[in-house]
Amino acid sequence: MPSLLDLSNSTILITGGAGAIGRVVVDMLAGHGATVVANDVLSAADAHAALPVGPNVRYVQADATDSAEVERLFAALEQTVGLPDVVCCHAGVVGAHPVQEYPLAEFDSLMSLNVRSAFLVAQAGAKRWMAAGRPGLLIFTTSWVMDVPWPEITPYSASKAAMKALMRGFARELAPHGIRANAIAPGIVGVGMAKRQWDTDPNYQARARKAIPLGQLQTPESVAHAFLYLCSPLAAYMTGSVLLVDGGCSLYPMDE
Template structure:
């Protein structure tokens, strides 16, 4: 415990699912956390209270990543609340399962804006503040094995995640002289509130997809937490531009 003592993190989409799992793991390790939620104020309050039970500061902001002003506003609010932020987790994402020929320009733009444009410019705002302060930091992008492995009815999502994975490499290269590391976690099929309609309402399809996972089950939000703590900590000090795949073995087959 205490591997992240003294750190201050921003976690987008931190009120539920993978983001909440990461935020909770950070708090357990002594990290102050500022997280965002799209609109679920009740879940955000509950998450903040849970994080504070670990003796850390925890604040949140209801924020739509599709808003062009969101990156600057988030960094301003987080800095005011906690001080200089030195860990950023780009987790917030959106997804509509739509056949390729039926994807509308509006659906495409929404997915690309939230999943790629928002983390692109949020990372920029985060890094600019660290550079001005002469301080190091860590960016963790939550991508997906869908960035490299085709899945039906998710072409726009897959493009956004492939772009996010490439953002990791480009930003890692350019920000390395500033001591700012950028890495990716690529989850496999994971049960979250966002995809509840799949695993709860269509268990047959979920079971069929799960058969391709060598470890025999879909992921849970907490399954990604250890990798995130590692990338946020000094234990990964000589790692940037990398990708940790957490998928139950899906990418191996």
């Protein structure tokens, strides 16, 4: 019986793919046979240093917040690996300031990457699938904080709640075209943006230590497993869903 986790017939695009979680996701999906195109703003040299090496991993540098760059990204894909089967809106940024001091310019740039670029990239994929009469899958990376306020990152929480709403909207509106959309909501991962806050902000670390019922920082591999599942035929009937993989963070742990 063929493996239900064999992705060798899938081509997958992931924005922010050279980031700390993204590169592990790329490795996981490519390791299961997918052709994976990582997009990021990093130089090709920096991205290639971060990404796994393999015949089925490619890199395209583009700014996912810029519509002309996103058009160029999809054109580059179509000229090489073809239209992707899965588009992952994964690039994101966090900023930490008390709400009363949060700089508006930082609010705008966070929303531009987390929300606007996710919309732009999802729209670019969806319109091509519809024009080609093909099915497609969108995956949005949200966060457990889309539903739970966490001090000093309120615009980030709002952006992830907006991404969840975008995901549900794409899922509802495009289901008749065979286009599905789901989200992955990780918890507090021990690499990338959360690890930077963990390492630099003692208040964050003290709070995070109490917030994870399973008691340890999340591995990026656990996030990658969620991507693998959603990209596989095992999840073929899922649309409009959030796959929460957060070690129980959103269970509102008490300070026992």
